[in-house]
Amino acid sequence: MLTLEAIENVLSAQIKEQALPKEIKNPKELLQKWSYFSNQVPRLLGAVLSRVKNPDIHCLYAKTIYGECGSGKKTKVHGRLFTKLTNNSPDLDFIVQSVDPELEQIFEEALAHVSQMSQDESIGFIVGLEAPAYDILDILKKALVLVGVTEKVVTGSEYMLIHEQVEKEHQESGHEAMEIAIKNGSDLNQINQGGKYAVIFWEKWWN
Numbered sequence: 540m541l542t543l544e545a546i547e548n549v550l551s552a553q554i555k556e557q558a559l560p561k562e563i564k565n566p567k568e569l570l571q572k573w574s575y576f577s578n579q580v581p582r583l584l585g586a587v588l589s590r591v592k593n594p595d596i597h598c599l600y601a602k603t604i605y606g607e608c609g610s611g612k613k614t615k616v617h618g619r620l621f622t623k624l625t626n627n628s629p630d631l632d633f634i635v636q637s638v639d640p641e642l643e644q645i646f647e648e649a650l651a652h653v654s655q656m657s658q659d660e661s662i663g664f665i666v667g668l669e670a671p672a673y674d675i676l677d678i679l680k681k682a683l684v685l686v687g688v689t690e691k692v693v694t695g696s697e698y699m700l701i702h703e704q705v706e707k708e709h710q711e712s713g714h715e716a717m718e719i720a721i722k723n724g725s726d727l728n729q730i731n732q733g734g735k736y737a738v739i740f741w742e743k744w745w746n
């Protein structure tokens with residue numbers, strides 16, 4: 540039976556299995572991708588918000604976007620905190636470069652697609668977007684060490700400390716948004732459809 544929990548569990552497992560990098564072949568490139576993604580992700584979250592009509596869900600998503608954008612402090616924007624962390628690597632210049640145009644295109648296509656989604660699809664998409672958060676943090680930690688940032692710097696960094704905490708909140712907001720939507724007559728199948736698109740997005744992004 541399709542339930543919210545089943546949707547979340549299947550998405551997490553699928554993303555982990557088929558979309559995330561299994562081994563870190565090129566840590567510099569992986570971190571460059573993440574640097575780009577973390578700077579652009581507020582746009583994707585904004586696109587999701589734009590599809591939703593329910594004010595209670597706006598409130599949940601706005602909180603997530605506000606956090607991503609440093610809770611109003613420009614120096615605390617998550618993309619910037621990530622750059623600060625990679626500052627400790629001799630590969631910094633490479634990591635902060637823009638990604639290649641093909642990858643940029645993948646992001647822009649996802650943005651355009653999300654902007655056309657139904658409300659329920661977009662609610663599912665954000666759940667899939669947040670689902671691998673902790674797996675990605677683990678991958679990033681490994682990649683950072685491989686480019687010469689010490690483990691102590693990585694684990695003690697503002698970026699990691701904030702994310703260990705807020706990813707849980709983001710995932711809970713995503714879940715709560717689904718609950719609100721379902722109570723208001725949303726379609727689980729469409730939510731699931733949006734989640735599946737997140738799997739496709741992650742797959743394209745990492746491979």
Ligand SMILES: [Fe+2]
Pocket residue numbers: 607617702
């Ligand atoms: Fe973040």
